[in-house]
Amino acid sequence: MDFKDTPEEAAFRTTARAWLAANAPEFELPAGVHIEDAEEIRLGRAWLARKTANRYGSILLPETYGGRGGTIMEAVVFAEEEGRYRLPRGAYVGIGIGMAIPTILKHGRSDQVERFVGPTLRGEMTWCQLFSEPSAGSDLAGLRTRAVKDDAADEWVVNGQKVWSSWAHLTDWGVLIARTDVSVPKHKGLTFFVVDMKTPGIQVRPIRQISGLKDFNETFLTDVRIPDTNRIGAVGEGWACAMTLLTGERLGQGGEGKDRGIIDLIRFAAQTPRAEATALDNSAVRLALAGAYAEEQAEKHFQARLRTMISRGENPGAAASIVKLIYSNRYQKTSGLAMEIREMAGIAHAPDDTFTPELWYDYIWSTALRIAGGADEVLRNQIAERVLGMPGEVRTDKNVAFDKL
Numbered sequence: 001m002d003f004k005d006t007p008e009e010a011a012f013r014t015t016a017r018a019w020l021a022a023n024a025p026e027f028e029l030p031a032g033v034h035i036e037d038a039e040e041i042r043l044g045r046a047w048l049a050r051k052t053a054n055r056y057g058s059i060l061l062p063e064t065y066g067g068r069g070g071t072i073m074e075a076v077v078f079a080e081e082e083g084r085y086r087l088p089r090g091a092y093v094g095i096g097i098g099m100a101i102p103t104i105l106k107h108g109r110s111d112q113v114e115r116f117v118g119p120t121l122r123g124e125m126t127w128c129q130l131f132s133e134p135s136a137g138s139d140l141a142g143l144r145t146r147a148v149k150d151d152a153a154d155e156w157v158v159n160g161q162k163v164w165s166s167w168a169h170l171t172d173w174g175v176l177i178a179r180t181d182v183s184v185p186k187h188k189g190l191t192f193f194v195v196d197m198k199t200p201g202i203q204v205r206p207i208r209q210i211s212g213l214k215d216f217n218e219t220f221l222t223d224v225r226i227p228d229t230n231r232i233g234a235v236g237e238g239w240a241c242a243m244t245l246l247t248g249e250r251l252g253q254g255g256e257g258k259d260r261g262i263i264d265l266i267r268f269a270a271q272t273p274r275a276e277a278t279a280l281d282n283s284a285v286r287l288a289l290a291g292a293y294a295e296e297q298a299e300k301h302f303q304a305r306l307r308t309m310i311s312r313g314e315n316p317g318a319a320a321s322i323v324k325l326i327y328s329n330r331y332q333k334t335s336g337l338a339m340e341i342r343e344m345a346g347i348a349h350a351p352d353d354t355f356t357p358e359l360w361y362d363y364i365w366s367t368a369l370r371i372a373g374g375a376d377e378v379l380r381n382q383i384a385e386r387v388l389g390m391p392g393e394v395r396t397d398k399n400v401a402f403d404k405l
């Protein structure tokens with residue numbers, strides 16, 4: 001494995017960099033302040049539309065779907081170059097591109113692919129994820145939202161409550177998993193749907209967070225009617241769809257350039273005054289940066305291995321959990337390190353300092369990443385069982401019908 005660009009990759013990087021330099025600045029988010037959610041999502045849609053119009057919306061998807069039909073390495077190169085800008089690429093576009101599209105492509109019918117993939121890629125359709133419930137997060141298969149078929153209308157009637165639905169207050173469609181059969185074990189009675197968030201009976205209530213933002217929601221579903229044409233995959237096969245979606249979510253972590261790269265941190269330390277001159281002249285800081293650099297490189301190399309697997313048509317399976325686990329832990333560590341380098345200035349900052357509020361946000365947000373998309377402990381269980389083949393957890397509910405639990 002060689003991490004230097006091949007001549008073709010270098011040429012693609014030059015083209016992509018020039019295109020980004022000409023297009024990205026117009027869509028960048030301001031430093032140190034959070035704009036209104038509605039404005040952010042508007043910018044996010046517009047940025048995606050601009051990219052897709054120029055075949056950068058999805059590097060990997062074939063051109064017939066509006067993508068570039070490029071290689072995994074081109075996708076990596078583009079993500080690295082795009083990561084240099086502060087662009088609106090939050091969950092409001094990430095869930096559509098990284099989770100809904102792969103699931104619809106793998107499990108959906110051709111008319112569903114036709115209906116959802118192009119508009120999502122052009123930013124015309126944004127998505128939220130209606131999976132977690134108050135008593136079903138890590139144990140997602142224990143969810144209780146019910147979908148009951150009304151055969152006469154060829155519709156499903158859905159009742160239940162979802163929680164932590166990122167951006168559900170402003171997105172157009174939701175990916176939804178619901179229980180359609182209570183008489184079989186919990187993983188087997190689930191079905192996957194897509195739902196128009198404007199459907200009567202859907203009520204979205206924002207949750208205010210410690211960061212001051214409120215992009216999380218509780219979503220209540222009361223007699224929500226979903227046409228059977230919005231079911232993705234077979235009835236009772238929802239768990240397989242959910243696994244495709246979650247693999248996309250876990251592999252997507254770390255590819256977004258959200259964290260401060262170590263090179264940025266070194267630059268930052270060199271600009272932070274200390275008794276020794278700058279923070280970079282402090283040996284403890286240098287030691288911490290060297291350790292963080294080693295971890296960053298290890299993660300990068302491991303990600304490259306998984307990408308190689310995918311490019312060979314192999315399924316990384318539970319190994320995707322390793323990417324998510326190391327990325328989120330490393331992100332928290334480097335955010336903490338940035339705060340430590342800043343010392344007291346990391347707490348009380350000058351009015352014209354836009355960088356420190358960003359550090360605060362990263363530091364708080366990094367904690368959430370260790371829970372979202374699979375909490376650390378759950379990922380460790382999966383790695384132990386499915387990657388290392390160690391004995392599984394005791395699961396007394398595994399072969400018991402859901403209504404007998």
Ligand SMILES: Cc1cc2nc3c(=O)[nH]c(=O)nc-3n(C[C@H](O)[C@H](O)[C@H](O)COP(=O)(O)OP(=O)(O)OC[C@H]3O[C@@H](n4cnc5c(N)ncnc54)[C@H](O)[C@@H]3O)c2cc1C
Pocket residue numbers: 128129130131132133134135136137138139163164165166167368369371372373374375376377378381393
């Ligand atoms: C930033 C963020 C965004 C999110 N966005 C969405 C979204 O858009 N849509 C959505 O549906 N959900 C979303 N979630 C919810 C997320 O998927 C859940 O929070 C996550 O699955 C954990 O579930 P829980 O919060 O119910 O915690 P629980 O499952 O109750 O877990 C609590 C603690 O117990 C531990 N634990 C649980 N089971 C085990 C076990 N078997 N062995 C050892 N330890 C265990 C966990 O690791 C955790 O530390 C989001 C969460 C966050 C933080």
